[in-house]
Amino acid sequence: MKTLEHKILKKVYVMETRNTLFSIASKLAIFLAAGFVTFLFIQIMIEIFTDEASLNIFPVFFEGSEVMRTHLTDILYILFSETPPEIFMIIGVGLCILLITIYVTVRNIKKMKNVIHDLIQYWEKTVLKKNQK
């Protein structure tokens, strides 16, 4: 019965290790991909607005808080109307994915910490046992 119990636990640990690694890798991949795409398209958007200097969006940010507050609605309106809708959509979707990934990770962080802790302990034990033999 003891060997059977050990076999069951080993299978559970192997399965959980695989699942945890896959979950971490997939979350990291999604986060990096979404982050990269969002960053890239924000860069493109900034370039578009710096090329069109007549729109005067970015100099306002350096003018101080008073000027920024008075022109905030104008700036937002220009941003919405002048940005190509495709770029705007991609940035929006990218940010949404980023936020969802962060939310899910933060929500499960405690569970993930416990799982990783137990997995490390178990594998350390098994490696030590093997080495002793």
Added chain:
Amino acid sequence: MDKPSISDRDMLIRVKNGEIDCFAHFVKKFTPRIYTYISSQLFDKTHTDDLVQNSFIAFYKAINRLDNDRPVLPYLYEIAKNELKMFYRKHKEMLSFDEKIINEQCIHPQTEETQDIESFLTHVGPLQKKALVMVSEGYSYKEIADKLGKKLNTTRTLIRRARQLLISKKNNENTGT
């Protein structure tokens, strides 16, 4: 039914929180009972071991869906029962492919029964006949629909009506004689 002991409930919550070590509590506590249950249904020890392992793995996979206030053992028994069902389904005895049977069928293809069926089939329309023949040959409804160039639901209706027609014809014939 016994109420779950406090330790079971606590352990369940801890396993749900990611403390995999606590799963050992369930394994140690329930393995003998599940083993006895499965071995009472099976006599091959190697398969018993496999099924016990599979039951606990399935239990671990489903642990997040389990209600904390419900007892664990009945749930485990149910999983073991399902594992047994799956095992029996997998190891169901199948009729082996026998060339002799095929040859005999080829030599005597026209039995009385088949002649009866063919005479009945003259009462249904050509499309219905074609569909029924394909059903008897083992085609799925989807394949029949594709072959006839009809929608799946239309094919279903076609076959159902043909069957009803044949049943009513056969009943009429029986009451007539």
